[in-house]
Amino acid sequence: MKALKYLNQYLLKYKWYLILGIIFTVISNLFGIIPAQLVRYALDLVIDTLDIYYLFSGSVLQSKMYDIFAFSILLYGLLILAMALLKGIFLFLVRQTIIVMSRHIEFDLKNDVYQHYQTLPTSFFRQHSTGDLMARISEDVSNVRIYVGPALMYGINLIVLFILVISYMLTVNVKLTFYVLLPLPLLSISVYIVNSMIMKRSQEIQKQLSGLSTYVQEAFSGIRVIKSFVQEKHSFTNFKNEAEDFKNKSLKLTKVDSFFFPIILLLIGLSNILIIYVGGKEIINGNLTPGNITEFILYVNMLTWPVMALGWTTSQIQRAASSQQRINEFLDVKTTLVSEKNIVHPLDGSITFKNINFIYPDSGIQALENFDLTVKKGETVAILGTTGSGKSTLAHLICRLYDPTEGEILIDNLPLKDYNIQEYRRQIGYVPQDVFLFSDSIENNVRFGTTDMPFERIEQAVKDADLYNNIKNFPLGYGTMLGERGITLSGGQKQRLSIARAIARDPKILILDDCLSAVDTNTENIILNNLKRIMDQRTSIIISHRVSSAKLADRIVVLDDGKIIEQGTHQELINKNGSYKELYDKQLMAEEV
Known part of the structure; x- marks a missing residue:
């Protein structure tokens, strides 16, 4: 979690999204707990009044009692339905705060990483592959986004639900609550063991993904060379091997992830058995009602999904930590070219x-x-x-x-x-040996970000670079779009356009x-x-x-x-x-x- 401390600055920036998200989570869970209590009241009402109802069999009083009884059950049903609707509304608001916050953080983080890349010296880009740089700003940032979005949302929901449910369960019956929570230490140990395995395998997957991205980027950039030497089959074989390695590492992680759900379901099932056994004895002793047992079972089932999500959440947090650690490696690199x-x-x-x-x-x-x-x-x-x-x-x-x-x-x-x-x-006007043109129009390549450059200067620069006649012959003229790295133009035309770009700046x-x-x-x-x-x-x-x-x-x-x-x-x-x-x-x- 040390690597994820870097994200605290963004959480602080969007703190109101987070605060409102927590408030809405608390409210939605309250509306989730109340129906369990209503079910207890309804069940106890049925059990308590059933014998009396049959006692007045055939009398007018029984008919009146039935009307009151039916109205009460209907009222409980409507209240449960209302609670479900209110819970749904506040769950929507939870997503509109925490998930929206995660998208803002993703946007800021990508911008910060890209901006930092641009400050780094040329030596940095000679030492790191393009695929690795791209993987950290795309895949790794996406993993981090899942942590500050869904993973954080489910984590907060789990904590809030545990506090609300367990505190209420303790007020009903301490002994039964103790037995219900007995499997939890086992769950914690299981999560800890599996997490260490997830962390290690997540790092391997991210490294392999960087290698795969680099290979694909190089293959597409050099596609003309591959086709010229008829190496499509060899290139595909290499890609297949890289993808196979990525698949195998992903499957290993999936196998570890698959341990969570059976363990959690087993422990939840064990909790239900303990509720029925211990709760049954408490009913015999007169300490609890059947409604309490039903209520406890509903509470345990309410905890089932958040506890099941604990495995996924933990896995995503570990992935995010691994990804943020990789991002931090580059963010910690400082340029030596300072003024x-x-x-x-x-x-x-x-x-x-x-x-x-x-x-x-x-x-x-x-x-x-x-x-x-x-x-x-x-x-x-x-x-x-x-x-x-x-x-x-x-x-x-x-x-x-x-x-x-x-x-x-x-x-x-x-x-x-x-x-x-x-x-x-x-x-400075610099025309490099290795010409690089962008996938944009000829005019914008000459202007290259200088928005206030008059067109007359662009035209004069093109004439000085002896490219004017070539551009006139293009159907779209200066609006001709160049392919990746200027692939539309010949080698000589690319060099001349690069010269035009340099002299159009009127350099000293x-x-x-x-x-x-x-x-x-x-x-x-x-x-x-x-x-x-x-x-x-x-x-x-x-x-x-x-x-x-x-x-x-x-x-x-x-x-x-x-x-x-x-x-x-x-x-x-x-x-x-x-x-x-x-x-x-x-x-x-x-x-x-």
Whole structure:
């Protein structure tokens, strides 16, 4: 239950729903207890007056007595019916408070978890699968919702009913009450033993569900690869194995759950036997009436469903505890990317790397080593190098998706750590190597959440990215809906749309991370010539493995294994006859071929 303490803040927030729910539960149970007393009065009335009724057989008095007797029984029946209706009304109100409260808590919890996900650094998402993240915000939150809704409702009902029924039973006959409650310690021990088994198996089920979700998500995302390699059967076999494992673990939990109901029914049956045996002796001794015995049996039967629900409630609480523990694991992860001074001001765009060393926290790979570089305001710098040389890492560091392991990055001669992260990133245009487009219209993908962006700026950005003619050919134009991850577009079109999205923000720092790899040389020249006008007004970093992408740069930096091995203008590096010249000659020869 320690993990579930996190939910107390939500219960406090919606305390009036809970308070009213408890009040309505008490009232509904009172209307449930009164009919048992009415049955006792009716039964005692029948037994007490039956002999007298037959005594006046054949007389006028018997007929009058029958009318009074029939009216009394009818009155008791109507009262019992009225109590049942009132109980139903207040049970409806119980659900309208506690269940509604649980839906509000589910809404808030999902929002809080999602919002927390967005604050976490990129390293967190590299270490955890998408399926696991989704399972915690969907399946786990749903399990928690059942705890603060139905499980809490049944739990409160059980407690209230026990207090009301047992306190009244004690006022009728202490001895009989003692025997009725005798099986309860056995029930408690049974619940305790089975609960420990439920907790363990619930955790196994949640972990397996995360794995299953991850597999399905990856399979659907890579469906084109699966079909291309004709691996549908193999993919289905793997899914079947994962689902089989989930089924087996669920069945094990079901087997444990199935112990509750037979045990509870056995104990309830034992209570009824004890009522009849001990109650019968009390009637013989003159301490109780037959109506009392009937009343006690009704009370025990009233406790049957709540006690039976105890097993389900306990199981759901254990599942919720397991799920909330998994949610808390992520909620307890705090981002290391915090601003120390929360500086907010328009950027000029100068960037300084001072003795930067960077090791990826999840893999332990050193991407940069003793890296020093200064980029002046409005300067265009091209970063070239082979795969794994640390080019993209520089883009991640400038966007502050990571902090350097050692060293310091200065933006406008101020430490990057001092800037307000969100305000700083709003002034950066970043085109990632791995283009990601959302399942939305082309216009909204370019605008990307900036609601006040005029359409003229969107159109100009699309023209600069050399995508205007393609969009005009689409039947719906800018309203064309893109599939998942932009599957509607070709690789080159996706890259150009991603460029349009970046430059439409009118950024002070523009970072192009190998974003022209999927376009041909001719299209690349068109885009770069269009970007020349844009890059003249701002600091630009062009990251690429193609020399042709660097021709507009004021300066070219060549990386190898996280270190700068050459830097200078295009002509200076050609004259050096080093790595850049070798790379240039190879790519020039490839283009000629």
